Amino acid sequence: MRAAIEAxxxxxxxxxxxxxxxxxxxxxxxxxxxxxxxxxASEDDPDKHTFDTVKGSDYLGDQxxxxxxxxxxxxxxxxxxxxxxxxxxxxxxxxAQRPFGAxxxxxxxxxxxxxxxxxVHVLYEQVMKRDIPAYEEFFAWKLVVDDDRCQGVIAWDxxxxxxxxxxAKTVVLATGGAGRLYVGTTNAYACxxxxxxxxxxxxxxxxxxEMMQFHPTTLSPTGILITEGCRGEGAYLLNSEGxxxxxxxxxxxxxxxxxxxxxxxxxxxIDEGRGIDGSVxxxxxxxxxxxxxxxxxxxxxxxxTYALIDPIxxxxxxxxxxxxxxxxxxxxxxxxxxxxGLYAVGECACVSTHGxxxxxxxxxxxxxTYGRRVGQHxxxxxxxxxxxxxxxxxxxxxxxxxxxxLDRSKGExxxxxxxxxxxxxxxxxxxxxxxxxxxxxxKIVEKLRERFENxxxxxxxxxxxxxxxxxxxxxxxxxxxxxxxxxxIERKESRGAHARPHDYPDRDDENFLKHTLTRLVDGxxxxxxxxxxxxxxxxxxxxY
Amino acid sequence: xxxxxxxxxxxxxxxxxxxxxxxxDAPEWACxxxxxxxxxxxxxxxxAYRKSCRMMICGSCGMRMDGRAVLACKERMQPIAEAGHVPxxxxxxxxxxxxxxxxxxxxxxxxxxxxxxxLDPGYDEVTEKERIVSQQQMNxxxxxxxxxMCGCCVSECNSMEADPAFLGPAALAKGFRFVxxxxxxxxxxxxxxxxxxxxxxxxxxxxxxxERCPKGVDPRDAIAKLGAESIEQGIDHDMxxxxxxxxxTSAKTxxxxxxxxxxxxxxxxxxxxxxxxxxxxxxxxxxxxxxFPPHVADRVKEARALHDLVGQxxxxxxxxxxxxxxxxxxxEHGEAEGAHRVSPEVTPGVQPPVAEG
Numbered sequence: 071m072r073a074a075i076e077a078x079x080x081x082x083x084x085x086x087x088x089x090x091x092x093x094x095x096x097x098x099x100x101x102x103x104x105x106x107x108x109x110x111a112s113e114d115d116p117d118k119h120t121f122d123t124v125k126g127s128d129y130l131g132d133q134x135x136x137x138x139x140x141x142x143x144x145x146x147x148x149x150x151x152x153x154x155x156x157x158x159x160x161x162x163x164x165x166a167q168r169p170f171g172a173x174x175x176x177x178x179x180x181x182x183x184x185x186x187x188x189x190v191h192v193l194y195e196q197v198m199k200r201d202i203p204a205y206e207e208f209f210a211w212k213l214v215v216d217d218d219r220c221q222g223v224i225a226w227d228x229x230x231x232x233x234x235x236x237x238a239k240t241v242v243l244a245t246g247g248a249g250r251l252y253v254g255t256t257n258a259y260a261c262x263x264x265x266x267x268x269x270x271x272x273x274x275x276x277x278x279x280e281m282m283q284f285h286p287t288t289l290s291p292t293g294i295l296i297t298e299g300c301r302g303e304g305a306y307l308l309n310s311e312g313x314x315x316x317x318x319x320x321x322x323x324x325x326x327x328x329x330x331x332x333x334x335x336x337x338x339x340i341d342e343g344r345g346i347d348g349s350v351x352x353x354x355x356x357x358x359x360x361x362x363x364x365x366x367x368x369x370x371x372x373x374x375t376y377a378l379i380d381p382i383x384x385x386x387x388x389x390x391x392x393x394x395x396x397x398x399x400x401x402x403x404x405x406x407x408x409x410x411g412l413y414a415v416g417e418c419a420c421v422s423t424h425g426x427x428x429x430x431x432x433x434x435x436x437x438x439t440y441g442r443r444v445g446q447h448x449x450x451x452x453x454x455x456x457x458x459x460x461x462x463x464x465x466x467x468x469x470x471x472x473x474x475x476l477d478r479s480k481g482e483x484x485x486x487x488x489x490x491x492x493x494x495x496x497x498x499x500x501x502x503x504x505x506x507x508x509x510x511x512x513k514i515v516e517k518l519r520e521r522f523e524n525x526x527x528x529x530x531x532x533x534x535x536x537x538x539x540x541x542x543x544x545x546x547x548x549x550x551x552x553x554x555x556x557x558x559i560e561r562k563e564s565r566g567a568h569a570r571p572h573d574y575p576d577r578d579d580e581n582f583l584k585h586t587l588t589r590l591v592d593g594x595x596x597x598x599x600x601x602x603x604x605x606x607x608x609x610x611x612x613x614y
Numbered sequence: 615x616x617x618x619x620x621x622x623x624x625x626x627x628x629x630x631x632x633x634x635x636x637x638x639d640a641p642e643w644a645c646x647x648x649x650x651x652x653x654x655x656x657x658x659x660x661x662a663y664r665k666s667c668r669m670m671i672c673g674s675c676g677m678r679m680d681g682r683a684v685l686a687c688k689e690r691m692q693p694i695a696e697a698g699h700v701p702x703x704x705x706x707x708x709x710x711x712x713x714x715x716x717x718x719x720x721x722x723x724x725x726x727x728x729x730x731x732x733l734d735p736g737y738d739e740v741t742e743k744e745r746i747v748s749q750q751q752m753n754x755x756x757x758x759x760x761x762x763m764c765g766c767c768v769s770e771c772n773s774m775e776a777d778p779a780f781l782g783p784a785a786l787a788k789g790f791r792f793v794x795x796x797x798x799x800x801x802x803x804x805x806x807x808x809x810x811x812x813x814x815x816x817x818x819x820x821x822x823x824x825e826r827c828p829k830g831v832d833p834r835d836a837i838a839k840l841g842a843e844s845i846e847q848g849i850d851h852d853m854x855x856x857x858x859x860x861x862x863t864s865a866k867t868x869x870x871x872x873x874x875x876x877x878x879x880x881x882x883x884x885x886x887x888x889x890x891x892x893x894x895x896x897x898x899x900x901x902x903x904x905x906f907p908p909h910v911a912d913r914v915k916e917a918r919a920l921h922d923l924v925g926q927x928x929x930x931x932x933x934x935x936x937x938x939x940x941x942x943x944x945x946e947h948g949e950a951e952g953a954h955r956v957s958p959e960v961t962p963g964v965q966p967p968v969a970e971g
Contacts, residue, residue: 090664090666090672090674091674091719093672093673093762093763094666094667094672094673094674095672096666096667096672098667098671098672098762099667099669099671099672108744145742147744148742148743148744149739151744151745152733152735152739152744152745153732153733153739154732154733154792154795154797156752156755156756156759157744157752158749158752159747159748159749159752160749162746163746163747163748163749163966163969164744164746164969165744166749181759184671184759184760186671187671187760187762188759191759191761191763195731195732195733196732198726198727198731198732199732229712229718258666258667258668258672259665259666259667259668260666260667291641291643292643292668294668294669295669368671371670372669372670375670375688375690376643376645376669483655483659485655485656527659528658528659528660529659529660531660533625533626533627533662533712533713534662534712534713534714534716535662536662537654537659537660
């Protein structure tokens with residue numbers, strides 16, 4: 071939506087296309103906040119923000135991209151405030167900022183614990199103000215690529231059925247993550263990596279796909295996100311012995327260490343028998359009822375609804391869950407991909423601002439700052455280039471392919487494949503990774519792929535048929551798993567979210583200070599490497 | 615656990631409608647949405663419903679359970695299954711059904727759009743700094759900011775059932791989100807617009823929207839605040855506004871509602887004259903007291919004190935009105951004595967300054 075607003079304001083004819091209504095986007099579930107060096111709570115500046123982000127990324131982030139983010143972020147936050155975002159306020163009426171994991175200063179601007187919700191709605195308000203048309207409940211299934219240019223998308227119209235081709239001089243993918251690859255995830259059902267898979271199938275490389283972040287505080291058993299804002303407000307993490315176990319892992323930062331560090335610490339405690347039913351405890355009780363109600367109202371609501379626990383009186387059982395894909399479509403700092411006319415931004419893209427580990431609060435900021443940049447660039451490009459007629463044959467081919475799927479009546483329905491994929495990814499490609507497990511997972515995915523080739527869709531109709539789109543989503547997820555696994559196996563080191571304590575426990579800057587690139591060549595995934603851009607900050611040891 | 619459900623299936627193309635029962639095995643922690651997922655996966659792939667976040671924030675899965683609007687992801691099934699109850703699941707009300715549990719949200723969004731749902735500060739954007747607004751001022755729209763646009767309130771709105779053109783609880787709560795925003799520059803214009811036909815005074819105060827909102831937005835409270843604010847700004851041309859005003863005046867002066875004066879004060883003299891015959895009939899049967907001399911309540915001082923107390927509450931008495939209107943204050947934590955949140959005064963047209971430095 072941020073990209074659409076900017077493209078509209080740059081004079082382009084723009085439309086949104088989304089498989090769910092824009093305000094249903096999973097950005098709305100982001101709770102904690104948005105990082106910008108406003109300096110409202112301490113002396114802060116974009117350089118400090120840059121350094122924290124570079125260090126947080128375990129030096130895999132591209133420093134030019136991170137600098138752009140950190141320098142342009144404050145103005146973008148002020149603009150959101152001007153558009154009406156309901157930020158929480160300081161005593162003197164400025165935008166409040168709270169401490170967040172691995173940030174040297176309290177830098178995370180927030181709206182209680184519903185920051186994402188507030189921002190999604192303020193963006194949609196601006197979309198309505200500009201009367202930007204939206205193709206709601208259109209499921210993008212294929213990119214139209216012709217003449218070495220991306221010229222639009224072919225989408226399944228959920229409400230009315232049928233494939234529709236929507237031509238465009240530029241297409242911006244902003245489809246979010248692929249958390250549904252994992253059984254324990256904070257992600258919505260909609261997070262099936264559609265944009266990444268679309269780009270991959272169009273021959274565009276994906277970058278750092280092995281880098282899946284596990285969020286340390288997801289609610290047991292459902293995986294629902296409990297915000298990092300809890301720890302920002304001072305919550306403790308306890309093991310079964312009632313100890314703040316982070317003293318053994320991150321003695322200085324404690325609960326405010328980086329997400330990868332805390333997830334590994336939790337998993338270690340759980341694996342070594344100091345967990346409680348596969349969880350550790352997030353204790354908010356000492357914060358007091360008033361603070362919990364004022365600043366963590368949503369967290370309390372979630373934990374009361376889904377765990378029957380009132381955090382005012384009891385600690386919340388939490389464990390690491392798949393949360394955010396640092397990897398994604400390889401783009402430059404304007405969101406351009408290798409394919410002319412195709413852009414990507416947000417979680418589905420990899421600029422890379424997050425490297426091997428994203429800091430809490432940087433994702434929302436990336437969607438806004440890079441959303442604006444991408445919108446501007448895509449509009450400028452569209453306004454200076456001519457339209458090319460979209461060849462009809464592509465839709466005909468797509469229709470034939472879909473018909474083959476819908477005509478199939480004997481075979482397995484997708485859900486068992488989907489569940490097995492998510493369970494095995496969690497087991498074999500989770501917080502800790504081992505060579506043999508990753509290889510095993512590669513074989514499992516291969517087998518699941520074979521089963522998927524014969525999958526059956528039960529709903530053959532054209533009226534709100536999301537049975538068919540759920541099958542197509544599974545196809546996307548399988549593609550992405552096929553990229554993640556070889557990238558994980560070949561990165562023979564431990565960096566950020568990619569932890570191999572058994573065979574390669576250390577970071578290896580000499581051999582692996584570089585991005586993985588995976589692309590489809592003749593239907594097979596090929597792995598390549600790409601250097602990291604380093605401007606100011608040479609790699610150092612990373613401790614918290 | 616074993617869970618049984620009955621689901622109203624519907625196909626808008628054929629008009630076919632049938633109630634189907636399903637029995638599934640679900641985990642103890644399952645919500646209604648999880649049960650629907652199991653049905654769609656293992657029993658009937660053609661079942662249509664919307665879902666996404668499964669954590670009460672995206673607003674996709676509004677539907678009805680036993681005739682009551684709910685978010686499917688919020689309703690735990692264990693107590694229902696254990697009680698042996700078989701709930702009936704159907705699509706939301708007041709919106710056309712597309713298929714099964716999926717409604718056409720088009721009319722919903724059209725109403726949202728009609729309240730101009732974006733901040734209109736009345737001056738050009740300044741992006742160098744934020745505006746200085748206190749947390750207390752921002753708290754005025756805290757509840758309305760929670761709205762996830764799920765449509766549950768609209769589904770339940772009795773007034774909209776009678777008058778489909780009524781703006782309805784979601785759009786009006788969104789309206790208050792801007793009227794109550796200290797950064798808004800067009801409060802009065804907005805109030806005038808929301809006072810039009812099908813606007814705030816069409817609300818029948820049935821409280822279903824407050825009761826069924828899964829997020830605690832309390833849309834009826836927002837409508838009450840818009841009403842109080844309108845009268846405060848002298849926007850009282852609607853019969854609803856006059857009616858409300860006369861109630862207050864009458865209670866303040868005599869401690870009673872003086873029905874004989876209510877009709878002329880609300881509908882005007884001309885309309886009242888036309889109804890004289892009806893009024894005389896009522897008087898003959900002893901249904902209305904004679905207008906003169908005005909009947910003053912014994913404890914009129916108490917009524918006046920109450921009036922003054924309500925008037926002292928935030929936003930021109932709006933908060934007081936809400937407290938009075940609430941039949942049952944929500945037993946929220948720390949709100950044992952009923953809603954006590956006092957909203958700050960916001961002066962329309964006075965813009966907050968831009969931060970320096």
